[in-house]
Amino acid sequence: MHMADALLSPTVGGVMWAASATGIAYCSKKVKEHLDERAVPLMGVLGAFVFAAQMINFTIPGTGSSGHLGGGMLLAILLGPHAAFLVIASVLVVQALFFADGGLLALGCNIFNLGFFPAFIGYPLIYRKIVTGDVTRAKLVMGSTLAAVASLQLGALGVVIETLASGITELPFSTFVMFMQPIHLAIGLVEGIVTAAVVSFVWEANPDMLGGLQGKAPAGVMPRKAILAALLAVAVITGGVISWYASSHPDGLEWSIAKVSGKEELESPDGIHSQLASLQDKIAFLPDYSFRNTAEAAESLQGDASSRLGTSVSGILGGSVVLCLAFLVGFILKKFAVKNG
């Protein structure tokens, strides 16, 4: 579920960074308003709890495999959406920096996929809708399971859309979706059931905790303004993501056009000039070429093979020389460091 840098284009990464940064700023403000700023240590330690909880496995009945707690929905239930979003975001930052679990450029995507959906969709729109009035075990189980499943499905969809919008993987949309959603349905169910089990345990042991840090906020009443704001945010951001996806098609087009015309510039720097040129190409050729015209592309590639071979040979040769030089520098520096240190 954690995306890596290598699969992202800077545009998509940047957009998602902006979205997540906005989320963090907004939630920090909210947390500051509603909680004592000094209460933040409580959140920090609960974030660490997520790591601790992941150390303990359980066997999934019937399959013999084992799973562990993800924690997003649990945090939302315990802390409320704003504090939960901050805690999930901080957990992801630490995972990216220390365990290389998810890249730094991809951090925006990961925070959005794993934090936004449970905290601002699953929790307010599903969990809080089900768990109202007199709290019963059935309501708790139902609410947390459904909310966890839905959040994870949305998150998985987010991964698919962000990856495809970046245009680095070759998987077609439908294949990727068919691959991701069922797997995450299973994972989400397990996550949901575990969350439900832990929540009902806590409810029995210490019911006060479920109100959590939200403290004296009117129970069960989710202000309409907040729901509207959440929906609006989803609409805007989805729109943003989809429009990026749409705008990535021309990139693919640019490629097929370049292939067809045989002027593909593997080695050229793409500065503003070639960007502009390709823009012109796009406008001029758009109606005539389909997204991936492999047959034609292959034909033109054959004709161009000899010059291409030249490029690739010099690329391989030069590449190995540069790489050797880089490692040589490193080796010398290491010797130097050992001598001095």
Next chain:
Amino acid sequence: MDTLAGKDSPVHRIDPRAKVITFVVFAGCVVSFRKYEVSALLPYFLFPAVILPLGRIPMGFLARKVLLVLPIAVLIGIFNPIFDRTVLFSVAGLGVSGGMVSFTSILLRFVLTVVAALMLVAVTGFNGICATLERFGVPRAFSVQLMMLYRYLFVLTAEGVRMSRARELRSVGRAGTGLRDFSALIGHLLLRTWHRAQRIHMAMLSRCFRGEFFLRRPMRLGSADIVFTLAWSSAFIVMRLVNMPQAVGRFLLEVFP
């Protein structure tokens, strides 16, 4: 990681802000290449090749961490050779498909960005990075949250491991590893964590905590820091604009035809 960050070297002494900016430029340049780019990515290995020995970071340690997460990149990239079979060029009669090239490119990017991220933490330390984030306008609540999380991460993980081991020792075979006992276990861990957090909170308040942490090295932006950032950043940008291996290769082919 913290032991590494606590060491002292020319790289460690550079201001955290300079390092974070340099890293961002590095990652931005590396991921901004087109998906069929391989050779132009290679010069970027110069960055880790210089920083690792200067920062006294053991290679093996880093390599193990990278290997641990490599399967993710392989898993997604592995489909590229299957779906994209257009032959881009051929070497000695062997056709190399676009998928193979983009797969290689994904792996290279992955290794570069992961190594750089680990390297950044190893020479800066987590508190340094958090302080930098705060200077760059990240809300105080979030940076304090990060630091608290980091401090208690290891304490609680150790507790989780102990609980897990205790259960394993008592559950002969499979008994007690099911969902029921699991949720009770996690629930107890949660209650304990909650109480611990409250105790910590009280203790911090009684020691005048006002939502702020202090650094061991004061943040001071000197000329060395600026030179470090500018030199590396411009090098990365030049590497991004000029395909050096291609140029070197062409030059060699001309000199030794």
